[in-house]
Amino acid sequence: MDHIVKNFEGRPGRTAQATCLLLLFCVLPTLLTAQALDPVLETERPVPVLTGNAGFFTNVTSGKDELVPSINPVILLPLGDRWLIESRAEFKGAFQRPDGGGSYGGKVEQEVDYLQVDYIANRYVTVTAGRFLTPFGIYNERLYPIWIRSLQPTPLIFPLGTGSSDGAMLRGGFSLNPKVNLNYATYFSTLSTVNKFESDRTAGGRLGFFLPGPRIEAGASWQKELQHERSNAFGFHFAWQPTALPLNLRSEYARSHDGSGYWFEAAYRLSQVPFWQKALRLTEVVGRAQQLFAGEISEKEAEEYGLPDVNTRQGDFGLNYYLRDGLKAAASYSRRFNSDGNMNLWTVGIAYRFAFPLGSVGPQ
Amino acid sequence: MKTRLTILTAVLALVSLVYAADPPHKSETASLVVPSAHNTAEADAMRVHGEQRYRANCGRCHAAPQKFPPRMMATIVRHMRVRATITDEDMRLVLFYMTQ
Numbered sequence: 001m002d003h004i005v006k007n008f009e010g011r012p013g014r015t016a017q018a019t020c021l022l023l024l025f026c027v028l029p030t031l032l033t034a035q036a037l038d039p040v041l042e043t044e045r046p047v048p049v050l051t052g053n054a055g056f057f058t059n060v061t062s063g064k065d066e067l068v069p070s071i072n073p074v075i076l077l078p079l080g081d082r083w084l085i086e087s088r089a090e091f092k093g094a095f096q097r098p099d100g101g102g103s104y105g106g107k108v109e110q111e112v113d114y115l116q117v118d119y120i121a122n123r124y125v126t127v128t129a130g131r132f133l134t135p136f137g138i139y140n141e142r143l144y145p146i147w148i149r150s151l152q153p154t155p156l157i158f159p160l161g162t163g164s165s166d167g168a169m170l171r172g173g174f175s176l177n178p179k180v181n182l183n184y185a186t187y188f189s190t191l192s193t194v195n196k197f198e199s200d201r202t203a204g205g206r207l208g209f210f211l212p213g214p215r216i217e218a219g220a221s222w223q224k225e226l227q228h229e230r231s232n233a234f235g236f237h238f239a240w241q242p243t244a245l246p247l248n249l250r251s252e253y254a255r256s257h258d259g260s261g262y263w264f265e266a267a268y269r270l271s272q273v274p275f276w277q278k279a280l281r282l283t284e285v286v287g288r289a290q291q292l293f294a295g296e297i298s299e300k301e302a303e304e305y306g307l308p309d310v311n312t313r314q315g316d317f318g319l320n321y322y323l324r325d326g327l328k329a330a331a332s333y334s335r336r337f338n339s340d341g342n343m344n345l346w347t348v349g350i351a352y353r354f355a356f357p358l359g360s361v362g363p364q
Numbered sequence: 365m366k367t368r369l370t371i372l373t374a375v376l377a378l379v380s381l382v383y384a385a386d387p388p389h390k391s392e393t394a395s396l397v398v399p400s401a402h403n404t405a406e407a408d409a410m411r412v413h414g415e416q417r418y419r420a421n422c423g424r425c426h427a428a429p430q431k432f433p434p435r436m437m438a439t440i441v442r443h444m445r446v447r448a449t450i451t452d453e454d455m456r457l458v459l460f461y462m463t464q
Contacts, residue, residue, distance in 0.1 A: 044463075046435060047435040047442075049440060084442050086446075122453070126446050128446070142448060172449060175451055212416075241420075357433065357436045361435045
């Protein structure tokens, strides 16, 4: 932390520059597109929404159990036809019994995952400013919420290149032709040591292609650290949802100074099994194989980032049961292999996605 | 310093280029709201396309959610347009499918 503070204090002009950059990003699109918009019917006007997820999981790692309640509220505040203010926070408990026995105790982590202003400039560009999820790979931005992820344990390489960034971003998606969509995100993040809004000074981007016909998505991410070792990170992602099967295949690869590795995941919904249809169509089986190669970081840094400090292989198996819309029960078993000692990880619990309007939605 | 100036210049150049290539016009601003169908056949076709886009885009990450009221859905689709970099056309058709 000292070197971050030193770096921050050693360049006092950078805060002002970053602020100017943010303001520029906010103001520029408005100047570019200042014109009257078509009126929107009152019944179609977006209303503020409170959504998010809550969950309660029990994790057993090498025989030691841990209770993990969590809630991630998301606020969506649309303004006019082009603006959106959105924010997600995380409150996550980790409660364990003391070694000598006794009642569960522990800390509740609080994080601001994102607090951003989005401006839809045109069909190609959305300008985002504030604190946002770092667009590196697909897991961090799209698969992280517990009601979405197929397996509750995050991939071993998840901390590489991800997290949150404070700065500005341009992103968008558009059709190159009827068979190919292109999506991109490029950003600059400033150094911040503000409590709950910590971020590193980085720049990076992601470029992806989506083929809507076969439902194949592939892309690459890049990140340049503009402090410390000034190292580069890059990654690749791939996803495929075959139209003939209720199957979801996903994979990511990441390489950085802190480590490298990959994961492959397959999630299969048993809706095509010809027997016990009532229960099996709501059931999903999941498997994941993953490997991490430890990077050039100390044991302490690895622990801080949530990375194993030695080369690690892991196999994960999971079972999800969708009780109703937004509510699922999930269980998983993982076997981890590394030189620190092999271990079993069990997870069982429930995840719920909620969504409420914060205003009148009119007649249904 | 040079690196940051280069990044800033590149970003601004990109914004300007995109704007110059496709300045917002009336039909585009209208596309930010639910499109209207002129007859039943057109509405049915849009609904079919909307369902296809919905399954292709939303199904990439999560199971199909229930349909929410139109004003709520308009907010959620705008959020997902940013989060999942969904195209403008896909967003309009998904919104039509989810609300009409």
